[in-house]
Each structure stands twice: as C-alpha cells, then as structure tokens.
Amino acid sequence: MEPFHKAKKLASLAREKKAEDILIMDMRQVLDLADYFIICSGDSSRQVKAIADHVLESAKKDSIRLWHLEGYDDGRWILLDYGEVVMHIFIQPARDFYQLERLWRDVPIHRLK
Numbered sequence: 001m002e003p004f005h006k007a008k009k010l011a012s013l014a015r016e017k018k019a020e021d022i023l024i025m026d027m028r029q030v031l032d033l034a035d036y037f038i039i040c041s042g043d044s045s046r047q048v049k050a051i052a053d054h055v056l057e058s059a060k061k062d063s064i065r066l067w068h069l070e071g072y073d074d075g076r077w078i079l080l081d082y083g084e085v086v087m088h089i090f091i092q093p094a095r096d097f098y099q100l101e102r103l104w105r106d107v108p109i110h111r112l113k
Contacts, residue, residue: 003084006064007036010080010087011112013058014040017051019089022112023101030107035084037104041095045075051089052078 001009007024014022019040028035042048052072059066059082068081076094080087088100101109 001064003035006082007038007085008112009062009064010055010059010082010085011038011040013055014038014051014087014089015112016058017054018042018047019051020092021095024110024112025101025104026108026110027104030104034081034086036086037100038085038087039090039095039100040088041090041092043092045091048078048089048091049075052080055080055087055089 011022011024019042022038022040025037025039026035027037040051042051049072056066064082066080067083070079071077076091077098078089080089090098
C-alpha cells in the first residue's frame, strides 16, 4: 500500500473511535525514519487505548504490518510504528505539552475531517 494511502487508512480508523484533531504530516523532506506522521488525541487514557486497539486490530485485518508499539500501558502517548507511517495517539494534555505539530510546523499537513 502506498504510504499516503496507508496514512489515510490508519487515520480513518482512529476517527472511527472518535479520535480528535487528526493530522497527517508529510515528513518526507525532514525525516528519514518515516514518510508520514499521524497525530491525534483522545479525552482520556481509556479512549486513547480504545483508539489504539481499534487501529491495531483493523490494520492487522487489512494486512498492514505493525513494526513497533510504545506507550500502551501508560495510555498517555501511544506510538504505533507502521514503517513509513508512524501514528501518535495522545491524551490531550500530553499533546498540548509535547506540541509535535509546532516542532515540525513547516511540513505539509493534511487535516482529516
């Protein structure tokens, strides 16, 4: 699957579990480790885990291979590494604190509506 289509698919899966403020950031010009970052948030650690669970289960059914998972036990910032697409699922206060969108504010951003 082409990386941008993979990013859109994963972002759509997060939206199905009511993820908020979903961004797809085009990182191809600034990073070698991933083509796209997806950033989204939930209102609680329970919702963040529910978003991650849904993405993990649905992506596996679609044969989208997970390379690495971090932060699941804490549920404040879960990272799902799908190779050329890395998804960051934040509880809102953690997203406000780390401000990844501001760190790479010059990259092209696609907002999922």
